[in-house]
Amino acid sequence: MATETEWMRLTAEELRARAAAGALVIVPVASLEQHGPHLATGVDIVLGTGVAQATAARIAAAGAPVVVTPCVWTGLAEHHMEFGGTVTLDYAAMAAVLGGIVRSAARHGFKRVMLLNGHGGNAEAVIQAASELTIALGIKVAAGTYWHIVPEVIAPILDRQPGLMHACEAETSLMLALRPDSVRLDRLPEAHGPMSTRVEGQPAGLALRRSFRAISETGVIGDARTASAEKGEKLLAAISGRLAELLLNPTLWA
Template sequence: MIYDTIGSGDSEWAGKSATAIREIAEADGSVLLVPVGSIEQHGSHLPVATDTILVDAVVHGATERAGEDVPVLVTPPIWTGFSPHHLSFGGTLSLDFEDLRAVLEDVARTAIGNGFNAVCFVNGHGGNAALVDAVVSTVGIGTDAEILGTTYFSLATDEVSSVRDSERGGMAHGGEYETSLMLHLRPDLVADADQRDGTLWDEHYEWGGGDLLDGGSLSVYRPFDSYSESGAIGAPELASAGKGERIHEIVTRELAAVIVAIHEHNR
């Protein structure tokens, strides 16, 4: 995993031989997971790799919960995403929409060639969501394998809501949700509490969503400097490692259920 030694997990594609990968791929109901992250600013208190670190950790946590009977592998994370709305703050690396789409399509298509029955993209950055949805269709139309996609923080939102202390808008970019997860998984990369400065999400349109748990029904493009001076949106001051542990437990359990369902459907 990105926060550990490559090849340390049983589901880690990068640490296996080509022969071992093909054996897993050719098993009945095999599933390949592709974590998709980003390198972008997360205020002054979180590293720019936050989205990549978190999605990779969630995916590997979910595969452990899915059980040894599920033939599943996880590719190395796609470490950069579509993040033009963060560029003004610096520290951000972004691909063009078409370039990232081509990367995801190529990864999926070449992986399918090993014999996988299903490929699921697991996204960890809001700016990638529409693109991942599109790739599900562009890859799916050309293969008999089942192609799926999800964004991990869209899973089990009602249960995660029971963990929060912030009001609506507090679990947005670099807010209570992501900061708590980072405090649980990589506290060494989180700045001290006095540097956790965020602004509650305040979208002009009521249909535009409130935070990671409430994406809204209306898509709106705005650069992030129109929402926050620090680059963080939400309430990172309310984050804690205990909340992060609970959020991690909830979302990995839910994603594990998705993985098992995909496996069973494709047997």
């Protein structure tokens, strides 16, 4: 029988044992928001959870203890609000939620936590929260957005994009692999937009938040028209494999 990694499927006693064994806690962090004309609003929840669970399965297969909490399903999505279908928090509320989860884990004896983000608007927030919690709790709290951590395994699988964007070739392929019932295939011909959220002349290191309505008529960044379930399976395997390799590195947690 495969080792169970889902926190909510383990008993309190079993979780105490995982903590005593030095288990890593992975907290998937996502958002509930518009994803163009062809994808349901739960994309980041599905993909964040899927990547976290696939990564945990690989860590467990390597013989290391690990648990995955239920997904934090809402985050910072103000830039999608004009399209409708979106739920957003402010940073104070999000930081409080993340803090409550990590503090609970720490009180139960867990010493290592990974805030594994699956929504671009949360990228800076999870890093800031992890830094504050590491100092406050005296445990190791890491954070990162999965496509920012392992871009090198994503790009070779895609045909029309250099990396994962929004409601794009990558996200749509992953959804076709994980939740095909949430993809409106008849709307795929419309599922394309600009290849960047930055305006001409704006370098990657210069941040200026804009509404996605002002950037993309469809709400898509990238081009989903060549998405496929096969690509999605390859992406999930590549992303989870590389993430597991990184998180298994003992030097990271030293």
